[in-house]
Amino acid sequence: MAAANDRRSRGMGLSLNLPSRQSPRPPPVPQPLPLPPPSLDESRYSRGSNNPGSNPGSNPGGNLGGNPVSRGLSGGVYHGHHGGAQLPQNRDVVLADLEKIGVLGAGSGGKVYKVRHRWTGKEYALKIIQEKHELAVRRQIMREMDILRSSKSQHLVECYGVFDRGGEISFVLEYMDGGTLADVLKYHKKIGERYLAEVTKQVLLGLLYLHKHKIVHRDIKPSNLLLNRKQEVKIADFGVSTVLANTLAQCNSFVGTCAYMSPERFDPDGNGGEYGYAADIWSLGLTLLECAIGRFPCLKPGEKPDWPTLMYAICWGEPPSPPADASPEFQNFIINCLQKNSNSRPSAEMLLNHPFVRRYEGQPGVISELLQGLVL
Structure with missing residues (x-):
């Protein structure tokens, strides 16, 4: 309204103070963010070390x-x-x-x-x-x-x-030339277990690294898992979407982020107000199940993914079940990841030794095969 009144004021002949042509206002100069020096050291990472626990400061x-x-x-x-x-x-x-x-x-x-x-x-x-x-x-x-x-x-x-x-x-x-797992899923409609096992292994290795350094990712979902044609799967985004989501007034504007939240993150008051590394395990299980069945698993086909519906399904509904025609190994993996009680979910280190992950080890070129025909 103020802008409209201002435009009308200009049309009525009111004068405005304009900047001098001889001294134009300079454009804003990019300011560097004062980041601290690198602190995480891969040499401290060991697949065989102890589980860091379930809650990080x-x-x-x-x-x-x-x-x-x-x-x-x-x-x-x-x-x-x-x-x-x-x-x-x-x-x-x-x-x-x-x-x-x-x-x-x-x-x-x-x-x-x-x-x-x-x-x-x-x-x-x-x-x-x-x-x-x-x-x-x-x-x-x-x-x-x-x-x-x-x-x-x-x-x-x-x-x-x-x-x-x-x-x-x-x-x-x-730059990851294979795009995101969401891109791959959109192209294939569903992703077979042989491919999911390799994706799972690499994501778990990334989560293990983060958890050993006392970091919870908080936003594991298909669009944050990136692939390339060098057979690599990498985790991206580190909570930026979550930080932004928490600043928005409308919850529905970030359903893509909250849809993959664990029950303890979705309803902290009902779960002691805390969450830990197990929240990432829930999100990974939900992501893999979505890839296996070709749709978001917590809602019925065609159901609107608004905030109340998601909250009811994730916090009070039964955990989604793996498809009946899936292998016993995959079914067991998903069931373990989607335990409502966060203390019942295995750690990333434990899941790296799960039969589903180990079943397909040693098959070269799986990621390249998955990306074949995909045009971004």
């Missing part, structure tokens, strides 16, 4: 401008261990060196672009959160993304830089 083709925020792992952003062109050591990826190729996806108040480094030709994914959030939220997002920047696991998507441009936050991420 749009312009495609255009160029981008910005200042480097943080250095990559081992003192440089990229050191060639993923193949492709190599950036000089101690050189950061800066936004001004990236050009947009196209859009990879959208959601959580922003978009993800495929970008190319103009000097090396290396491709990255650029995630831009376009909504302007208050400083406290941006700081929380920064803390979450620092997990990516400082982690040293081949099962986590790498982060090469974080930028704040007047409240618009940008992340330069590792």
Whole structure:
């Protein structure tokens, strides 16, 4: 209404104070986020160590401008261990060196672009959160993304830089050419157990790394599990969607995130107000079951996934059951993951030795086969 009155005021001949042509207002300068130095050390990661416990404390083709925020792992952003062109050591990826190729996806108040480094030709994914959030939220997002920047696991998507441009936050991420598990599911409609076993193994290795470093991901779902044609499956997003979701007034605007929440996360008051590593196990089980049956398992076909319906189904309904024609190993795996009582769910380390995961070990090329014919 104020804007409309202002437009009417201009039409009535009222004068406005305009900035001088000789001194235009400069554009906002990208400000680096003060990330702490890398802290997670892969050398401390051991598959055989003890269980950590259950509770832890749009312009495609255009160029981008910005200042480097943080250095990559081992003192440089990229050191060639993923193949492709190599950036000089101690050189950061800066936004001004990236050009947009196209859009990879959208959601959580922003978009993800495929970008190319103009000097090396290396491709990255650029995630831009376009909504302007208050400083406290941006700081929380920064803390979450620092997990990516400082982690040293081949099962986590790498982060090469974080930028704040007047409240618009940008992340330069590792580009995964196979897209997300959600893309794969949309293409195949259903995913067979042989493929799911390999996906499961790699996701569990990523979760094991996080849990050993006392980190709960909080947002495991098909769109946060990325694949590439080098046979890799990696975890992405580290709670950014959850942080954003908690700042929104309308719950229905983030049903994609809350749909995969465990009962103790969906209804904390009814579950002691706490959740731990087991919340990620529930989300993984729900994700795998969705891939196996081709639809979200907690709701009936055609049922509207609004907040009350989801809450009732997840908190008070019976856990969804695996299909009757699934193998006994897969059925048992899903049943274990989808225990309503979080203390009854196995840890990531225990599930790595589950018969479903071990049954299909040693089959090369499974991920490439799964991605065959998929065009993003």
